[in-house]
Amino acid sequence: MNGDGLYDILVIGGGINGAGVARDAAGRGLSVALCEQNDFAGATSSASTKLIHGGLRYLEYYEFRLVAEALSEREHLLDIAPHIAWPLRFVMPHVAGLRPRWMIRLGLWLYDHIGGRITLPKSKALRLDRMERPSGLKQDITRGFAYSDAWVDDARLVILNLLSAQEHGAEIMPRTRLADARRVESQDGGDNHWLCTLENTGTGQRRELKARTLVNTAGPWVAQMDRRLNPDADGGRHAAVKLVRGSHIVVPRLFSGEHAYILQNDDKRIVFMIPYEDRFTLIGTTDVPQENMEHGARISAEEEAYLLRAANRYLERPIAAADIVWRYAGVRPLFDDESDNPSAVTRDYTLVLQDQRGLPCVSVYGGKITTYRRLAESVMDKLAPWTQSRARRAGWTASEALPGAGFKRADRARELGALQKKYARFDPHFLARLFSRHGLNSHAILREAQSPAELGRDFGGGLTQREVEYLALHEWAAEADDVLWRRTKCGLHMSEEQRAAFRDWFAQFGASRFCPSRMQQTQDA
Known part of the structure; x- marks a missing residue:
């Protein structure tokens, strides 16, 4: 963001495509903000079949380019996220x-x-x-x-991309909807820009944000958002x-x-x-x-x-x-x-660029988890005329590991073994599941704990108070289901009574205790 509060890119939607675009753009040195009206990966991106795959059956529909790209991306994702x-x-x-x-x-x-x-x-x-x-x-x-x-753990893939984007300087805003956006031509010689009004869906608090470009990754709401942002495009005709x-x-x-x-x-x-x-x-x-x-x-x-x-x-x-x-x-x-035939509809992605008065908006239709990283590069290619003069690098996301994955995929068993050796008093199965969510960041959760009792309350299903605090403070978990079903799958391993007890605890202690401090950290940063 420059001195006038002008971002290079505002990404609308915090599913896998939005998270991938934010990460790629921020890592190029561009100023990036991302807003999501609900929880990250709260819709399509946490409800997949959890696969990184080329799509064997797509060959029957002659989707050779998509399959080849997906198989290539499968290799990259196994390298950058082996945990x-x-x-x-x-x-x-x-x-x-x-x-x-x-x-x-x-x-x-x-x-x-x-x-x-x-x-x-x-x-x-x-x-x-x-x-x-x-x-x-x-x-x-x-x-x-x-x-x-x-x-792949689909919801965690989203969170890790967002964490990486944040590490590269992006501003990440959960539970924040785009209330209004319009193109503004500067009257004082400044930059033309999008003037956007963002609203916190919990508090109703609003703020204004200016951006040179918009990327619409609203998922199931992409067409609705496209029509809203570009009402006059192509004589009122839009992609469906x-x-x-x-x-x-x-x-x-x-x-x-x-x-x-x-x-x-x-x-x-x-x-x-x-x-x-x-x-x-x-x-x-x-x-x-x-x-x-x-x-x-x-x-x-x-x-x-x-x-x-x-x-x-x-x-x-x-x-x-x-x-x-x-x-x-x-x-x-x-x-x-x-x-x-719903099964025959292409799983390939289509990028629709609307450029009015030099203020572009790219809307992302389609796509699949496996190809999200390449999709993000394609979005940046679309926006290159408006961003490349300020970008420092490109093509970096295939080689830089996602948070918690600072090891080669061949060394996964060795890193897990090292964690289990360091915390020998803990159940190895508990540590394996923790590692499959956080990788090397498991050490930041366990810290110097010498016994399970030091991790605070045990909610059942492998979920402890220490991890919940970490998820709230560092991964934007603000509601019980964010923890039970997206940041982890511990809810599946818990009884209904345990899930209900956790929801009661989180409602009473979790959100009020952890989320305000997370907001304060963001403001201080």
Whole structure:
């Protein structure tokens, strides 16, 4: 921000795309602010299938560029975030009457070769009845294929990008909505600028902010925000968004081993069964049109039945609705390419630039978690005519580790072992889960503690008062669910009574005790 309080970029929306843009721009030396009307990753970016993947099924829709880019990005993300992302082997059982074996082999061969430098094991054919551990599948399903992709904690990926952006000088504003924005032509020889009014959604307090450029990463609300910011663009014509809901269910662990399953369905879609949080299996996803975001995204009874039916087609021991311990849904804001099939709508991103009076706005339609970093670079390319004279560097985000990841991915086990050795009086499993959220920053949470009692109240599910304080003071956690379901997944490991007790504690002590000090830190900085 210059002496007149003028930012180079204001990013609207704190999901993965907004966080990636803020990080990239701030690291180039540009002045950046980001606002999010709710919690960070509070919508689509915490409701994914938790995968870094090229999208094997996208090959059927000839999305070769997207798949190649995603496979390349998979390598970068495994390098810069090895504490929250790691390789995952996928097994595809073969069922007669669906995709023929030759088609699967061809698709996997392309998947192994079109992404450039690939370090993960290549695909191969399998005998499922000769696996080291029981497959959990029906006995007549004996053949299949294996290939590689990767896992990621989606909500933590957002937070770590925001922390990195903040470390590079960005101002990060949670629970702050854009109340108004208009282009202003300076009358005194100064810079033309966007004049933006921001409102804290909790207190109602407002402030004005000036910016040279805007980036609209509002996710499911991107088209609505685009029309609001650029009402006169192209004679009133705007890009359209197609909202597609993806829903998931979580059940107790269904099979042994650390691999995941990718299941072909009779509607030509695929459904994943993925090991999740040690004791569970994540099953998803659906592709269902969503009309609007008025009531948010919620899984329907039909979607639950669809996922159960898809899994039971393969499982030796069927599961039922009573087995579901958690369910969630997110809405993908896909660029409307006029496809009638929700599964066929492109997952590629489209950037729409509106430049009026030399004051640009870039709106981001579509995209996927795997390609967020490259998407951010593309946004900066769009804005280059207005920003490159002040930028110090570019192309840096593929090599600089995210917070907590100052080690090579091959050294993950060694770093976890060092943490467990240093804190030998703690449960190794507790430390492993803490490390999978914070990496090397786990040391900043545990500090000099010599026993679990020194971490304060134990809320159950592996959540301690010490970590909650850290999340509130350093990661913008302001409500109980920010902690239970986004900064961590400890809520899944807790009983309903434990979750209720934590919510009561946080409401009474958490927000009032920690968040004001976090606000004061921001003001002092």
